[in-house]
Amino acid sequence: MVYVHPLFLSIIFIGLISGLFKNIIFFTSIIFIHELGHFLMARFFGWNVDKIYFYPYGGFTKFNDDLNRPKYQELIIMVSGTIFQVLYFFIIINFLTINEMELFKDYHYSILLFNLMPIYPLDGGKLLNLILNVFLSFRKGFKATIFLSYICLFVFACVLFLKNISISLSTFLVLTLLMCKLTKEYKKEKFYFNKFLLERYLNNYEFKKYKIIKGIDDMTRDYKHVVFNDSRTKTEKEVLSNYFHRK
DSSP states (O other), X not given: OEEEOHHHHHHHHHHHHTTOHHHHHHHHHHHHHHHHXXXXXXXXTTOOEEEEXXXXXXXXXXXXXXXXXXXXXXXXXXXXXHHHHHHHHHHHGGGSOHHHHHHHHHHHHHHHHHHTSSOTTSHHHHHHHHXXXXXXXXXXXXXXXXXXXXXXXXXXXXXXXXXXXXXXHHHHHXXXXXXXXXXXXXXXXXXXXXXXXXXXXXXXXXXXXXXXXXSGGGOOTTEEEEEEETTEEEEHHHHHHHHHHHO
């Protein structure tokens, strides 16, 4: 249910032996509350939560659920982490001293802003993917999200370098880990796409909107499709049946 990355454990261990107890408490509690927001809202909508990961750059809640879930549910689940974190911030600062408040603010805003960066699978990257899914098909939207995430990560690293901002070892490890995670998601693109199609083939989703498309690459979330190609019209089920039988 919960996976803690070794680097995350290392940061906690180094902080504890260095006497930075408040830093560790603030850092871990913010991440925990943030992921708790995702978890509780996912359970509210009946989503299956596979595992909650804790990385040096923050948390990540993995769902073992349909990719064809309504976009509005995914949006609410995604923003709930930020909402819980902000609420936690305004509650906890009432019980802190001035020095503790400044320290807590630093962690809160750095985690919040970093998590909202448009880099997949951060919340900002997931929001970018949802926005692209409004205008693009599932597959094209995901590919565009990964492409833009690489650009944003590259730009972020360049800004740190050009602004002569000192890059600590922990920052370098976080950027490297995030790059590895993004690359891993990129390599799973075909798996996600086939899962998306297989769900639509096996289940009878009752989407209210219809869309005329040319092929499976144009299939879009929250839409039922009519495939028009080579002067012939086929239902979505027929096209998917042919696709998986060829497999």
